[in-house]
Amino acid sequence: MEKKNIEFATFGAGCFWCVEAIFSQLNGVVSVGTGYSGGTTANPTYEQVCTGETGHAEVCLIEYEPSKISFTELLEVFWRTHNPTTLNRQGHDVGTQYRSVIFYHSDSQKVIAEKYRKKLDDEKIFDSPIVTEISPATEFYSAENEHHNYYNNNSEQAYCQFTITPKLDKFKYIFADKIKKI
Numbered sequence: 001m002e003k004k005n006i007e008f009a010t011f012g013a014g015c016f017w018c019v020e021a022i023f024s025q026l027n028g029v030v031s032v033g034t035g036y037s038g039g040t041t042a043n044p045t046y047e048q049v050c051t052g053e054t055g056h057a058e059v060c061l062i063e064y065e066p067s068k069i070s071f072t073e074l075l076e077v078f079w080r081t082h083n084p085t086t087l088n089r090q091g092h093d094v095g096t097q098y099r100s101v102i103f104y105h106s107d108s109q110k111v112i113a114e115k116y117r118k119k120l121d122d123e124k125i126f127d128s129p130i131v132t133e134i135s136p137a138t139e140f141y142s143a144e145n146e147h148h149n150y151y152n153n154n155s156e157q158a159y160c161q162f163t164i165t166p167k168l169d170k171f172k173y174i175f176a177d178k179i180k181k182i
Contacts (some may be wrong), residue, residue, distance in 0.1 A: 004030070004065055005065060005066060005067060006030060006063055006064070006065060007063075007064055007065075007066050007071070007105070008061060008062065008063055008064075008105050008137075009061075009062045009064065009071060009074050009102075009105065009109070010037060010059050010060070010061050010062070010102070010103035010104075010105070010137050010140065011023075011059060011060055011062065011074075011078050011101070011102055011103075012037075012038070012057035012058060012059040012060075012098075012099055012100065012101040012102075012103075013078060013081065013082035013084075013090065013100055014058070014082055014089075014090025014091065014093050014098045014100075015058060015090065015093050015098065015163070016034040016035070016058040016059060016060055016143065016147065017034070017147070017150040017151055017159075017160070017164060018081075018082075018090075018151075018163065018164050018167055019032075019034075019058075019059075019060040019081075019082075020032045020034050020060050020148075020149070020150065020151065021150075021151035021152075021164050021167070021168055022077065022081050022167065022168065022171050023060060023062050023074070023077065024149075025168075025171075025172075025179050025180055026064075026069055026074075026077065026175070026178055026179065026180065027068055027069060027178055027179065027180045027181070028064050028065045028066075028067075028068030028069030028073075029062055029063070029064045029069065029180075030063040030064060030065060031062075031063045032060050032061070032062050032063075033060065033061040033063075033140070033142055033143075033148070034058070034059075034060055034142070034143040034147045034148055034150070035058075035059060035060075035061060035140050035141050035142045035143045036049050036054070036056035036057065036058060036059065036097075036140075036141045036143065037056060037057060037059045037061075037103055037137070037138055037139065037140045037141065038055060038056055038057045038059070038101060038103060038133075038135065038138055039054040039055030039056030039057075040054065040055045041053075041054035041055070041056065042139075042141075043141055044056050044141055045144070046143060046144055046147065049097050050095070050097060052095040052096050052097055054097075055096070056097060056141070057096065057097055057098070057099050057101050058097050058098060058143075059101065059103065059140070061140050062074065069178070071108075071109055071112055072112055072116070073178065075102075075112065075113060075116050077171070077175060077178070078102070079116070079120060080171075080174060080175075081167060081170075081171055082100060083100075083126075084100045084117075084120075084126065084130045084131065084132040085126045085127070085128035085129060085130055085131060086100075086131070087099070087131045091163060092163075099133060100130075100131060100132040100133065101132065101133040101134075101135065102132060102133070102134045102135075103135055103136065103137040103138065104134065104135070104136060104137060105137045110134065110136075113134045114134055117130050117132060117134065151164050151168075
């Protein structure tokens with residue numbers, strides 16, 4: 001059996017349910033784990049992170065095959081599927097746990113992310129400056145089981161219908177050529 005070359009990316013872009021629903025559909029993404037990173041509390045719970053006092057962001061740890069999708073392509077999806085100009089907020093989700101953040105896993109990822117952010121700012125792609133944090137990856141704490149595969153398991157729930165479904169529809173339209181073929 002051929003061993004795959006696997007790399008990791010960690011993104012926070014608001015609620016991790018939205019991020020997971022989007023990135024899990026990309027061709028070349030092997031898995032997407034929901035969890036918490038960037039804070040000081042060891043083994044935090046969802047309730048603790050929601051207080052905003054742990055320093056953690058809701059993030060997704062993305063396992064991907066760089067032969068099928070590049071880190072730059074992942075960043076393109078990241079930048080276009082949330083608002084990177086709002087500090088500690090995405091829509092109705094407010095607090096440091098919902099911050100826009102890239103936790104890089106290598107110097108190469110750091111350089112690529114910083115160059116991409118600068119390019120977007122220089123070209124004034126957004127009406128306001130990008131506030132996305134770019135920091136080294138820290139310990140990733142997996143979220144509780146009910147937060148994994150949330151959209152697929154709860155697509156009829158109101159939050160999913162009014163927040164995630166419209167994001168997914170936009171994503172599928174913009175990135176139709178990058179979606180996994182079923």
